[in-house]
Amino acid sequence: MTSTPTRFAACAALSAALVLSACGTKGGGSGSSGPDAEGVRTGSGVTATDITLGVMTDKTGVFKNLGLGITQGNELWAKDINAAGGVCGRQVRLETVDHGYKADTAKTLYPQIEPKVAGFVQMLGSPVVAALKQNLLSDKAVAAPASWSSELLDNPYVMIVGTTYDVEMIDGLSYLQEKNLIADGDTIGHIYIDGEYGQNGLRGSKHYAGKHNLTVKEVKITSTDTDLTNIVTGLKGDGVKAILLTTSPPQTGSVAAVNKALGLNVPLLGNNPVFDPALLKSPAASALDKLHIVASSVPFSADLPKAKDVAAKYKAAYREPANGGVPYGYAVGEVWGTVLKKACENKDLTRDGIAKALKETTSAGTENLVAALDFSKPGAPATRQVYVAQPDPGAEGGVRYVKPLFEAAEARDYVAPHQK
Amino acid sequence: MSDVVAEKAAPPKIPSPARETGRGRWVRRLAWVALLLVLAALPLYLEAAWLKAGQYVMIGGVGAIGLTMLVGQAGQLSLAHAFFLLVGATGYTVLSGPADDERVFGLGLDPGLALVGAVLTAALLGLAFAPVAGRLRGIYLGVASLSLVFLGLYLGQSAEALTGGTSTGRTPAAFELFGFPFSNGGPEIELLGVPFRQAERTWYLFLVLTAVAFLLARGAVRGRVGRSWRAVRDNEAAATAMGVDVTRAKAGAFAVSSAYAGLAGVMTALWFDILKPDESEYGTYGINVSIAFLAMVIIGGLGSIPGALVGALIVHGLPQALALYSADLGLFGETGGSALTPALISSFVYGAAIVLVVLFEPGGLAAIGRRITSRGLSRKPPEEDPS
Amino acid sequence: MNTFLQLVVNGLGKGAVFALLALGFVVIFKATEVVNFAHGSLVLFGGYLVVVTRESLGWVGASLVGILSAALLALAVERLLLARARSADANSLALLTIGLDVIITEEVVRRLGVTLPFLGEAWDAQPIQIGGITLFRTHLVALAVSAVLITAFFLAFRYSDWGVAMRAQAENREAAALMGIRSSRVTATAWLVAGALAGVAVLFIATQDFSGAGLSRGTHSIALAAFPAAILGGLDSTAGAVVGGLVVGLAEALSAQYISFDFSKSAVFLVMLVVLALRPSGLFGTRESTRV
Known part of the structure; x- marks a missing residue:
């Protein structure tokens, strides 16, 4: 009788030997070729x-x-x-x-x-x-x-x-100010997803705030948080004049809904990824009129x-x-x-x-x-150019432009983190 | 009912290891050596992508060995494994990180030392949790340990000087031993026409780490330490009567298991080439990871060291293999709403495996393996023949 | 001050739902000593059936179907799986529920695809303002429903045959069996009740007011927060579940404002850890004694 381990050992040893000798190794063969007929x-x-x-x-x-x-x-x-x-x-x-x-x-x-x-x-x-x-x-x-x-x-x-997200925020804030929705010295809230995305958006709002003496109340969230009621409650207590969003679409919906529910009703400004046409079919749909989206690629x-x-x-x-x-x-x-x-x-x-x-x-x-x-x-x-758009259930794709491509002066001077 | 809880529902009895004699032992050893030889030869034949997948399995193996000692041998249910992975990954990156970086903190230690330091840090933190763990039993401990994962999530995000933050993370130093880098740099090595670059070198590094982890664990389980763990698991009061220091045994199990998780964490950071704390409770160091490790040890058989490796092969290997095959064979081409994905199929497989194991074979795959080998090998009934 | 009051209102509203979920854990634990890690997937399953049947049955009918199917799924889990693993101890069975949880959750999430359906049609996103404080209608309904269900549960627990049997079984399983109490029936009922509670809870969770998102993997994460609620109240204490739920709701709301939002999710778990370190069986749990 051959025991199982013996058989296993024999098999393993045999396959090891086979592997080492018989089949060729993966080596040999690649690397870049020389120029072709055209000299490329x-x-x-x-x-x-x-x-x-x-x-x-x-x-x-x-x-x-x-x-x-x-x-x-x-x-x-x-x-x-x-x-x-x-x-x-x-x-x-x-x-x-x-x-x-x-x-x-x-x-x-x-x-x-x-x-x-x-x-x-x-x-x-x-x-x-x-x-x-x-x-x-x-x-x-x-x-x-x-x-x-x-x-x-x-x-x-x-x-x-x-x-980039930072530049979108700078351009977007200058748009809000141009429309007299915020003024120098105001307090604004910025809710952002911790990570590359949110941190970068925040960098932009801080830059703009520095130029215009705005106070930014930062709130860090994670990508899976969806109920932002407590955050907006706190921001209301801080007396913010606008809320900036570098978030996911469901989070945008939550902020918009609570913004309306608490009677805060301040303008919302979001980076390109904050909006999804599906929001127009959610319970938050009626609260989206305050949202402005800044983006550099078209819908x-x-x-x-x-x-x-x-x-x-x-x-x-x-x-x-x-x-x-x-x-x-x-x-x-x-x-x-x-x-x-x-x-x-x-x-x-x-x-x-x-x-x-x-x-x-x-x-x-x-x-x-x-x-x-x-x-x-x-x-x-x-x-550094962006469009500004607002949700519109009537438009195909769910948004309509409110301002065509432009670049704010503050965005022009802005130095990106790795800019030489 | 309080009594029943206190009785603490030990995991299925894992027989205490005894030594076999004669032929069986040699055959076993030979089998292990052969397996090791095959594994050592694989980099000559496998493409980098498959090597990468294999390394991921080894990360799972090291972590699972640690967890199976804690859960299976010492009877301490822990869902905190992912936290200690994060500790190990962060520890290595901080200790080996350049000391002159203004953005993040680093000590500029030799990577070899940093690896040891990271493992020790994880062990110490495991020890620090021991007083809390010592007071809790069974499922209470399991859920309490879950809070460490949430703590890790918070600290990973807020201690940016250490972790680099979720925004960018930070790059761990490439591993080096006595000046030899486990990266694409350093001397060009070629064997049988195969250039040994990062994927191949890391394969050997991980293989050695896994083998060492395996041997140490087996030694611990077979020795006095293992006996005291099992005594505590089976009945604390009886263990005390037998002269086992229960508090110490529990704390020791936690420290050892955390050290293993720490090592797995170091390997994770090296495997990804980046330390990046999670943005949510699901991620590289999240709840899903704690559950995956628990799945490995349940499937492999609670307390079984070789079983932990098999569990890792299933839970960590399957999604990787399916992803690679799907690219090769064009599987999973379907897209849209409810497509089946490699990750999804693996989740189903390991979820079902857990259910089946608990229902039909509480000893896990290890018990099945034992039964097969003992039937073939010898006259000993399975209850006496160990892992 | 208004901010503080508003936060308390937010916290209590959510706490009511956490209490419902925690009660589900506790009922099962009392009957069987099993911690049901699959509770989150029961929540998802109930919600999914509401989504599927809503078109044809309308919201009320679909909600009833959802509650019923969550209850039946829980019953099936107990009868078909747990009851057949009699040899396994409570901890192993808890591990089994982890495996189940993975399967059910992944399948429901897969079926949901990219849709995030909201379930609170009847009252969602229609807040009421009273003197500067906003009351979310979902919270109000949840509070009322929770109060009714929890009261009903307490009454049943105290006065019905099932309640007596269950308490007897929780005290001493063997003695209860000797007294002629059919353990399997008590256990099955406990799972049925817990499943139904999960089915009710999801109607409040997958709303704009409560979670800000429709039914999704996130719904499952929220159910996870009921864990600390159940544990810190004491896994075998029904009153503890209610208190635990409210504590978790308040801790989350207040720490979000007064410490930091990213801390709030960890906060509930840390509160739990502190409670456990001081009282290993939770606030109202039965103290364990060691048997030699």
Whole structure:
């Protein structure tokens, strides 16, 4: 009789021997190739016929709607640019992985996708971007995070399409003051989600407050808090004249509802991600009239030729209800296209070449899906222009513009955390 | 009923380990050596992504070994494991962090020393909780220990000089031993055409740490310490009568278990290349993690050291493997409202595994394993034959 | 002063719902000595059935279905799983409920997808202002319903056959069995009642007034806060559950304002830890004695 452990040991030893001798190791083979016929040097993710860009998205986690929208925007762009002949004589391909908004999953998926791509046209989720920061640095891979924190800009390989949360807040406050909704010397409240997102928004409001002698009552919350009744109660006691929000949509709903319930009725100012059209169907809907949203990328239904074009193509290609991720995903694609064209002109499609081309990109146009972008200044946001919008149940996409692209003087002087 | 509570519902009886003799023992040893050899050879064949997944399992293994000693051997239910992971991760990052950083606090110690220091810090904090733990029993202790996770959440967010804050976190120093870095830097090494870079080097580091953790735990469980833990678990009053210092035994179990969690925390920080405190109670150091570790030790069999490793393989390995396979095979392509995801499937699997284990095999996979081996091996009835 | 009063009002309103949840823990614990970690998933399950049936049955009908199905799920858990694991002790069964909790919660959250349905149609987001203080209608209804249910429970506990049997069983299981009390019936009823309480609680939790969000994973987190409520009152004390619930509501509201909001979630757990360090069985719990 052979006992089980004996059998196990024999098997293990045998397989160990087999493994060591028989099969070849994983070694050998990669590395960048030399210049092609046109004299263009190529690297990871670039072949004679294709350029592959990575998409690390969330199709199944908490941001699956946004992730899906951005990914579809990316795909629409790839289709358009390939129809127009591609870049550098090559077709653009997308390699997509789903991390479900989990940093640990992203951390294992990254080594799998990284060797196959020239860079990342989408990297969704601030925990994911934070966890992969060192990898991007050591692999020199340019990535466009779907996160707009200027804290990320210490990484030269990060490409933020649009302005950053701090600048949004500064521009937004100047709008409130222009409309006489706040005045120098006022007290204002700022509720923010602790983390890259909220901290960055807070940095902006503090900057503006410093210039205008405002007192900011800061309240730190976490992403899972949804009942902000006690906070607004406290802010009412402090006599705030406005409440700033760097929060999630349900939190925005709570603040708006309590703002009305307590009879406080002050204007609310929020960063781009605070609003979701679903709020217009929640019990807080009737309290949203005080909300102002500042953003640098347009909503799905924006009244712009390019946005309408993307929207029409979207409806032809997909069945899901659209969101603001679609035009944004398309716009990121456009910026990537500009950078790749520049790299092609430089005859260098290696990772280094792409990073260099990014730095030389001073005016990436997206036909106003996002304000014109300048990536040449290390650490500085690529634009400081924003729109202001307000919720409107009548408008498609749920918001209407109240002020077109502008840049406040206070935003112009503002020095971002990693700005040189 | 108060009596019944006091009787304290010890986890299923884990027989005290005894030594086997003769052939069985050698076969066992040989099996372990072979397993170790295979694991040592894997970096030559596995892609970096799979190595990364394997390292994640080893993090789970180290943490679970610590927890199974506390819960299974000493009978102290703890949901605070994630807190001690955070302590270890923070401890390592602070101790090894550059001393001249103006944003965050660091002591600039050698990473090897920092690792030891972080483990000790976790152990000391575990010891500090012991007086409270000593007063509580069973489920009261479990829920009380949960408050440490919430404390960790708050401190992680507010002690920004240590943790770097939830905004950016901070980067832990790359691990180094006697000047050899476990990163892409340092000397270029190649074996059989395979370049040894961060993923491969870290694999060996983690493998050694896991092996050491395993051997120490087995030693403790088989020795006097283990006996005193089991005596306390089975009946405190009787243990006292037998001359066991109950308070000390409990405190010791807490310290040891916390030290293991601390080590797992150091490994977590190294694995992520970043220390980033959580933004909510669900995260890298949140309630979900405490529950995941508890799941590992229940599935593996409360008190069983090898069982803890198998539990880690299931609870930490499954989501990683599914995620990698889904990329390979195009599984889980479905998106939208109610898609099945690797994480979701793993949750179902380990949730169901817990239920099944409690219902049908309170000894967990370890008991099943024991039964199989003892049937094959020998004449000894399973009750006598140990882990 | 107005701020303080408003905070107390907010805290008591939420505390009433925490009391309902905590009472659910306590009922089960008294009958079986099992701490039900799956309570949060019962809450989610009840809420989910309200969402599913609301279209066809209307809000009232759907709410009844939700309460009933949470109760039946709890009963099923007890009959089909816990009752069959008689050999396992109370701690192992508590671990079993953790496994169940993971499964039920993940499945309900998966089915909810991206929707965050609100359940408080009848009274949500229609506050009443009285002399500078805002009373949230959801809180008022919750207080009234909790008062009625808790009173009913106390009366039943004291005077009904079930209550007597349950108290007997809680005192001494073996003696109760000898007196002819059918332990399984008492236990099953306890789970049924706890499930129904969870089903009622969710109607208040998934509202704009209470949680600011519809039914979601967050609803489960809120149910988690009822844990400290039950524990600090004393897991085997029904009066303790009510006090514990109110203490948690107030501690959360006041620490949010006077310490800091991010501390408030930890605050309730720290209050619990302090209470336990001083009184290991909670404020009103039965003292344990050691049996050799």
